[in-house]
Amino acid sequence: MHNAVNVNNVSLAFAAGLVLVALFIGWRQKLGVDRDMIIGVVRAIIQLTIVGFLLKYIFAVNNVLLTLAMILVIIFNAAYNAMKRGKGIPNIFWSSFWSILISTSVTLSGLVLAGAIKFVPSQMIPISGMIASNSMVAIGLCYRNMRTLFRDQRQQVLERLALGASVHDSAIGIVRECIKTGMQPTIDASKTYGIVSLPGMMSGLIFAGVDPVYAIKYQIMVVFMLLSATSLGSVSACYIAYRRFFNDQQQLVTASDNGK
Amino acid sequence: MFYAYFRINEESGETMTALLTMTDIDYRVGERKILTKINLRLEKESNLMVVGPSGSGKSTILQIMARMISPSAGQMTFDDHDAFTYDPMVYRRRVSYCFQQPTLFGKTVADNLNFPFEIRNQSVNEARQHELLDQVNLSPDYLSHDITGLSGGERQRVALIRNLVFVPDILLLDEVTTGLDTDNKAIVHGLVDHYRDRGGTVVWITHDESEIAAADDLYEVVAGKHTQEVRHA
Numbered sequence: 308m309h310n311a312v313n314v315n316n317v318s319l320a321f322a323a324g325l326v327l328v329a330l331f332i333g334w335r336q337k338l339g340v341d342r343d344m345i346i347g348v349v350r351a352i353i354q355l356t357i358v359g360f361l362l363k364y365i366f367a368v369n370n371v372l373l374t375l376a377m378i379l380v381i382i383f384n385a386a387y388n389a390m391k392r393g394k395g396i397p398n399i400f401w402s403s404f405w406s407i408l409i410s411t412s413v414t415l416s417g418l419v420l421a422g423a424i425k426f427v428p429s430q431m432i433p434i435s436g437m438i439a440s441n442s443m444v445a446i447g448l449c450y451r452n453m454r455t456l457f458r459d460q461r462q463q464v465l466e467r468l469a470l471g472a473s474v475h476d477s478a479i480g481i482v483r484e485c486i487k488t489g490m491q492p493t494i495d496a497s498k499t500y501g502i503v504s505l506p507g508m509m510s511g512l513i514f515a516g517v518d519p520v521y522a523i524k525y526q527i528m529v530v531f532m533l534l535s536a537t538s539l540g541s542v543s544a545c546y547i548a549y550r551r552f553f554n555d556q557q558q559l560v561t562a563s564d565n566g567k
Numbered sequence: 568m569f570y571a572y573f574r575i576n577e578e579s580g581e582t583m584t585a586l587l588t589m590t591d592i593d594y595r596v597g598e599r600k601i602l603t604k605i606n607l608r609l610e611k612e613s614n615l616m617v618v619g620p621s622g623s624g625k626s627t628i629l630q631i632m633a634r635m636i637s638p639s640a641g642q643m644t645f646d647d648h649d650a651f652t653y654d655p656m657v658y659r660r661r662v663s664y665c666f667q668q669p670t671l672f673g674k675t676v677a678d679n680l681n682f683p684f685e686i687r688n689q690s691v692n693e694a695r696q697h698e699l700l701d702q703v704n705l706s707p708d709y710l711s712h713d714i715t716g717l718s719g720g721e722r723q724r725v726a727l728i729r730n731l732v733f734v735p736d737i738l739l740l741d742e743v744t745t746g747l748d749t750d751n752k753a754i755v756h757g758l759v760d761h762y763r764d765r766g767g768t769v770v771w772i773t774h775d776e777s778e779i780a781a782a783d784d785l786y787e788v789v790a791g792k793h794t795q796e797v798r799h800a
Contacts, residue, residue, distance in 0.1 A: 462670045469633060470729065471660030472686040556637050557655040 366429045374428040378415075378435040382407045385443035393450030393548065402547040403446055410442040410540035411435055414532055423528050434532070437508070441533050442540030445489035449541050450548060452488040456481040457552050457559075464559050474553045482545045489541030490534075497530050586611040586768055587632065587650070587662070587737060592641035594627055601627050605641070609737070614763060615770045618779055625772045626667065629739045632770065633664035646736070660687075663735035667742045667772075669726030676717070676725050677710040683732040699728040702758050720751035727758060737768045744775055 314322075326348050333340045365373055386404035393399035415424075415435060424430040457464065460481060467477035500506055501523075508529045512522035554560050587609040594602040602624045609615055617625050630636045631643070634655055643650040645662065653661075671679050680699070684691045697707045703724040717725065727743060740759070744752045752775075759769060773779060 462666075463672045465635065466666060466670055466672065466726075467682070467686075469635060469659060469664040469666070470683060470686070471656055471663070472682070473656050476686045556634065556651075558634070558636060 362428075362432065365432065369428055371426070374426075374431050377428070377432050378411065381432070381435050381439045382411055385439040389443045389446040389450070389544075392447035393454070395454060396450065396548055397551045399450065399548065399551070402544055402551070403443075406446055406540050406544035406547060407439055407442045409543045410536045411438045413539055414438050414536045417535065418528070418532060437529065438532060438536040441493065442536050445493065445537040445541045446544040448492070449485045449489040449544050453481065453485045453545065453548060453552075456484060461559065468557065468559060474550065474557050477559075478549045478552070482549050485545045485549075486538075486541045489545070490537050493533050493537040497534065500526065500530060584611045584647075585609065585644070586613075586646060588642075588644045589628075589631070590642045590644075592628075592631060592638045592643065594624070594631065594636070595639045602631075602638070609768065609770065612763070612766055612768055614768075616779060617770065617772045618774065626741050629664060629741050629770060629772060632737070633662055633739055634658055635664060660733065661735055662737045662739065663730040664739040665727055665730045665741060665743055667745065669723065669729075671714040671717075671722055671725060674713060675710065676705075676712050676714060679714070679725055679729050680710065680732060683729065687733070695732060699731060702761060703728055703754050720747055720754075723747060723751065724754060724758075727755060731758070731762060734762070734765065734767065737770065738762060740769065740771045742772050742774065744773065744778065 326344070330341060330344060332338075333344060361377075365377055382404065385407050386400060389403040389407065390400045393403070396402075415431065415438065418424045418434065419426055424434055457478075464477045464481070468474075496506075506526055506529065509519075509522045509526035512525060513519055552559060585608045589605055589607045592602060592605040593600070605628060607615075607628075617628060619625050627636070631638050634650065637651075645653065645658065650658065672682070673679060677696075680696045681691050693707075693710075696710060700707055700709055705721065705724065709721075709725075714722070714725075723743060727740075730738065738759070744755050747755065763769060771778065
């Protein structure tokens with residue numbers, strides 16, 4: 308592992324110069340993203356520093372409850388961010404929370420039971436983060452598409468309801484379309500792994516000096532894991548969320564009708 | 568101000584059972600009053616005609632009847648029971664609302680005429696579909712026609728028979744003949760007459776003078792607190 312990555316503070320400071328390149332482009336092109344970019348960089352530095360020290364502590368303690376609590380915090384934050392994509396849909400935080408909890412717990416359990424990872428914080432927490440963040444993105448896409456489709460296909464949903472269809476039968480086309488939207492990026496990405504991108508997990512292991520063939524095994528595991536996570540997350544989020552577009556009288560209500 | 572005229576089957580008299588009643592129905596959107604104290608009694612096998620200026624709330628009355636929206640206040644009965652105690656899905660199969668500008672869904676006419684069977688978990692009865700297509704002067708091979716290739720009149724006819732695949736107790740027609748030419752109107756009138764001959768109850772909204780003139784009994788309802796009879800045949 309003599310080639311293992313070694314980022315010291317000086318090289319990190321030089322790397323920060325890359326942010327200046329981005330800032331220069333933003334300023335030159337009058338994109339108006341300077342403020343957002345600076346906030347993003349500062350947040351990334353603070354959040355990652357805190358999490359680095361926190362993980363060091365949690366790994367050292369190696370306590371089951373503490374590991375689970377950390378995973379729950381990750382899921383909570385992912386749900387909170389997914390919620391922003393579903394603005395206007397009532398109680399969307401809990402829809403996101405349960406969906407990410409389901410996708411993360413089922414996928415993690417599968418990996419642990421298959422012996423692919425061990426129930427130790429140094430493996431459970433990073434893998435949970437990958438699962439939760441991919442579920443979060445998938446669910447966010449589902450919500451955005453669901454709001455668009457319920458607006459664009461409002462008349463069709465009303466027609467189906469008027470014909471005596473259940474809420475499920477009135478909206479199932481939209482639900483299926485949204486689940487597909489949530490899963491599509493993961494499916495597309497999996498097709499280009501290795502030929503376009505060397506994904507994060509694999510790159511990280513290679514950086515750390517691990518044999519690429521061994522690193523690939525882990526990456527294949529990640530592909531399986533993310534397909535499971537995004538499909539579980541999308542399915543549960545869509546099936547929970549679509550009902551929020553209807554009231555208890557099985558009438559279609561718009562986001563604005565809900566006062567959100 | 569809302570005006571509505573109700574045309575009631577001549578044979579109905581006063582002994583007929585009220586199939587649907589509305590009592591003091593209000594409908595508000597925020598602070599805006601759309602309907603105020605609407606009272607009406609829909610007799611079984613009757614043919615009520617609702618007319619009035621655009622934006623007076625005619626469609627809102629029909630949508631409340633179909634339970635597509637709920638009133639802000641007031642009571643509604645259907646078949647002698649509180650209408651809101653029925654499961655909405657079951658209710659809407661008995662009180663069928665046809666939109667002013669209906670949207671066909673799926674790809675073909677069959678997708679639309681199969682839908683009523685699918686939501687009831689029943690196998691598709693093609694004979695029934697052919698019978699309905701025949702009633703609106705469309706041949707059976709229309710089932711495979713792409714909906715994007717249909718004319719406005721054909722689309723309206725397909726939408727209408729979609730509501731009649733399973734015969735409802737009440738058919739609510741929201742300006743279904745608006746924009747149709749004379750031939751298409753005649754076909755729609757023929758279909759509705761056929762439905763009525765089989766004991767169906769119809770509520771129409773129309774701006775068509777000939778349809779209004781054909782009414783046997785007309786009643787005027789004024790939005791607010793007044794309901795008054797304006798004409799009997």
